[in-house]
Amino acid sequence: MTPSGQAAVQDSSHYRGNPTGEVLIDVRGLKMHFPVTEGVLIPRVVASVKAVDGLSFQIMKGETLGLVGESGCGKTTTGRCILQLENPTSGEIMFHGQDINGLDDKAMIDVRKKIQVIFQDPFSSLNPRMKIGEIITEPMKVHNIFPDEDARQKRAVDLLTTCGLKANFYDRYPHEMSGGQRQRVGIARALAMNPEFIICDEAVSALDVSIQAQVINLLEDLRDEFGLTYLFISHDLSVVRHICHRVAVMYLGHMVELADCDELFDNPIHPYSQALLEAVPIPDPDLENSREHKIIKGEIPSPISPPSGCVFHPRCPKAVAKCSNQFPELREVRPGHWVACTEV
Amino acid sequence: MGVLLEIDGLKTQFFTSAGTVKAVDGVSYTVDEGETVAVVGESGCGKSVTAMSILRLIPWPPGKITEGVIRFAGRDLLQLPEDEMRDVRGKDISMIFQEPMTSLNPVLTIGLQLTETMLTHTSATENEARKRAVELLDMVGIAEPERRLAQYPHHLSGGMRQRVMIAMALACEPKLIIADEPTTALDVTIQAQILELMKNLTRDLGVAMIIITHNLGVVARYSDRVNVMYAGKIIEYGSAADIYYRPHHPYTLALLKSVPRMDQPRQAKLDPVEGQPPDLTMLDGGCAFRPRCRYATDECAKGLPPLENVGSGHFTACFQKDKLVSSLQEAS
Numbered sequence: 001m002t003p004s005g006q007a008a009v010q011d012s013s014h015y016r017g018n019p020t021g022e023v024l025i026d027v028r029g030l031k032m033h034f035p036v037t038e039g040v041l042i043p044r045v046v047a048s049v050k051a052v053d054g055l056s057f058q059i060m061k062g063e064t065l066g067l068v069g070e071s072g073c074g075k076t077t078t079g080r081c082i083l084q085l086e087n088p089t090s091g092e093i094m095f096h097g098q099d100i101n102g103l104d105d106k107a108m109i110d111v112r113k114k115i116q117v118i119f120q121d122p123f124s125s126l127n128p129r130m131k132i133g134e135i136i137t138e139p140m141k142v143h144n145i146f147p148d149e150d151a152r153q154k155r156a157v158d159l160l161t162t163c164g165l166k167a168n169f170y171d172r173y174p175h176e177m178s179g180g181q182r183q184r185v186g187i188a189r190a191l192a193m194n195p196e197f198i199i200c201d202e203a204v205s206a207l208d209v210s211i212q213a214q215v216i217n218l219l220e221d222l223r224d225e226f227g228l229t230y231l232f233i234s235h236d237l238s239v240v241r242h243i244c245h246r247v248a249v250m251y252l253g254h255m256v257e258l259a260d261c262d263e264l265f266d267n268p269i270h271p272y273s274q275a276l277l278e279a280v281p282i283p284d285p286d287l288e289n290s291r292e293h294k295i296i297k298g299e300i301p302s303p304i305s306p307p308s309g310c311v312f313h314p315r316c317p318k319a320v321a322k323c324s325n326q327f328p329e330l331r332e333v334r335p336g337h338w339v340a341c342t343e344v
Numbered sequence: 345m346g347v348l349l350e351i352d353g354l355k356t357q358f359f360t361s362a363g364t365v366k367a368v369d370g371v372s373y374t375v376d377e378g379e380t381v382a383v384v385g386e387s388g389c390g391k392s393v394t395a396m397s398i399l400r401l402i403p404w405p406p407g408k409i410t411e412g413v414i415r416f417a418g419r420d421l422l423q424l425p426e427d428e429m430r431d432v433r434g435k436d437i438s439m440i441f442q443e444p445m446t447s448l449n450p451v452l453t454i455g456l457q458l459t460e461t462m463l464t465h466t467s468a469t470e471n472e473a474r475k476r477a478v479e480l481l482d483m484v485g486i487a488e489p490e491r492r493l494a495q496y497p498h499h500l501s502g503g504m505r506q507r508v509m510i511a512m513a514l515a516c517e518p519k520l521i522i523a524d525e526p527t528t529a530l531d532v533t534i535q536a537q538i539l540e541l542m543k544n545l546t547r548d549l550g551v552a553m554i555i556i557t558h559n560l561g562v563v564a565r566y567s568d569r570v571n572v573m574y575a576g577k578i579i580e581y582g583s584a585a586d587i588y589y590r591p592h593h594p595y596t597l598a599l600l601k602s603v604p605r606m607d608q609p610r611q612a613k614l615d616p617v618e619g620q621p622p623d624l625t626m627l628d629g630g631c632a633f634r635p636r637c638r639y640a641t642d643e644c645a646k647g648l649p650p651l652e653n654v655g656s657g658h659f660t661a662c663f664q665k666d667k668l669v670s671s672l673q674e675a676s
Contacts, residue, residue: 070531071502178620179387208386209558213602213616220613235532242604242614265606279536281561282607283600285584288565295536299501 019063019245023097024197024229025082030055030091032077036304047304051077053253055091056330061196064223064230066244066261068237068276072300073250075233079199082231083117084108095197113143116190120202122182126174132185133170136160139192159188162225164218180211187218197229205236216243237280241265246336249273252303252311255330259337269339271316272296310341318343348519348552349375349398354412356390356397359405363625367393367407369576375520380546380553382563382584384599385573388621391556394573395522398554399433417519435465438513442525444505448497454481455493458512465516480511484541503534510542514549521546524556539566560603564588569657572596575622575632578651582658592660594637594668631663639664639671 032052037043052074059065067075080086082093084100092099100111119125126135136156137149146152157167163184174182183203190198200219204212220243222228234240240247240261247264249257249272257270268274275296282288298315301307307314313323320343328340356368368390375381383391396402397409400421414421421432438461441447449457458480459473468476474493481489484507497505506526513521523542527535543566546553555567563570564584571581572595580593591597598617604610619636630645631637637644643663651659662668 070533180620208621209560209599210386210602210617211620213614214618216604217614217616237532238604238606241606242610262610275533277606279532280606281536281539281559281565282605283560283564283588283603284605284607285564285588287607288561293536293540295540296533297537299503299534300531 019060022061023058024061025059026094028056028092030081031089032081032086033089049303050253050306051303055255057248057258059229059231061229062227064232064244066240066247067231067233067250068240068247069250070235070300072303074253075250076201079201079231079233083115083199113193114196116193116195117199117201118186118190118203120205122179122186122206125186126182128174132172135185136189136192159191163188180207180214183207183215199231201233204239205234252300252306254311256340263337269333269344270341271318272312346377347374348377348417350415352413354397355410356393356402356407357410358407365624366576366627367624368397371578373571373578375552375554378550378552380555380567382567382570383554383556383573384563384570386558386621389573390576391573392524395524395556399437400429434461435516436518437520438518440509440513440521440523440526442528444502444509447509448505450497454495454508458515461512461515480515484511502530506530506538518551520552522554576624580660586655586658592654592665592669593662594639595633639668
């Protein structure tokens, strides 16, 4: 069974955005193994990095799904697979019910218009030799959306204004802008195609806190205005809690927990999710000093030779003998709350 | 406890083709023996440059310490000849940098890098230094320390490298450690491990620490006193409780309000600081936060607000602090 978000999204006033019951993205059994080769002239595959190892989830139209986990857990690779920037080893990626895995380049062009991405680093994701206007109009030109140059320019200026930038940024270069402004350009570029689905890969992580809040508000406003669906990849749990409807926690290529945002943050069930939430320091000195800190030991193992059974068992405070040989499947422990742990 | 480090009126400037960048513009603070002091602020506010100035590591050209006194254990570091300054660096004051990937030398073994400081600064023989290196690695929680001595930095994970950096910082039993964003590059579970380790070690060994960070959560748990910097100046300082529960500066308040909090109900919308930080080459005589400030009036443009006492050990540089405090009281 595939974890679905149906009936899981609550109708609470603090939720913004409008998730519907319609499935937009359906990832089934996604695996991405990168070969490790030895030998210079005749490389042979000696092992594989199991970056993503059997991942299934759905994203509803209008929903924001958070994907959290630490470096190397496979969250970025998942995003890249959906964008078809990687060729997944196996699995299906259904977009509007059509498997986009292995579509030919021509068929992919139409899909690419609808799926856009905002990258983490606002310094390396904009071409330093292109003006802001060229950066935003280029995708429109490539996809032949506005054949007329004046129309393209007008649309670019509109997008700049929508993203809170002045129209005169059109003729500037990326180096003349601050990090927050560049990230807004990245967002304007993503919007240029009228996408349905945007993958935000650590989109606010490189920004200072005061600027971060501005960009988060912008992403939420755009979601409301254009009915966008986001896959929000981040390691910052407090930001994810703020912006997402549902959250998936990943560890070493596997999904260990998936639940409604409030449900996950109030009642985390998987020992890894619990440890992750415990580790976030809270800006309140009295609370911090009175809070008990259960810190999990050890570090993330290598995805080349992941531990047998449950991949988290070497670090898990609740591990028992069978965890080392039995792989825990995701199962629904409460409506809409999925956990991959045999001990709960 | 006595004052270990006293910075008084420090000014560090960078003379660039675009103009003079006043990166640190009249910063004063003290660190007591065994105390942990946090310096908080966003990119470009001068928090790292202040730290580099303490160790006199500002590259000339273009940077220069133009004014001020840095008194450490009774001596003015800015007046010391270079060879005496070398004795201070790494021995009395050591530093932990943000990037554990780039701050270790990739072509030298862990053992060599750990013993180097001890061989330079103490009379230890090579054998004694190696023995101490094993002790240090054990102390920072690295398994099989003897084997690690022969390994290179690329054999270690990010968290392990940061542990090695801490071991190096502790090698000569310094009186003060400056930690510049020590956990920013690390994952959150590893960050918790490293911060807990640093807290325990500094407490057990009685080492004072300056922790430079932009993470307000880290500050809340690990520091006794907090300095908030904006555009090269300290705009507010006090105990952690003063800063978090009784902020008197609009910027401090805005920083606290702009982060989503895990312990509170979700808000519909975040409350960001509008606008961009100022260009440090173009500061005028008024309050630098004025263009982004909700409480600003004409008065704020006229002069620089001085740091004024608003409670025991709590100082704020804002002309509108009374207005801010009364509006906060009304809101609650």
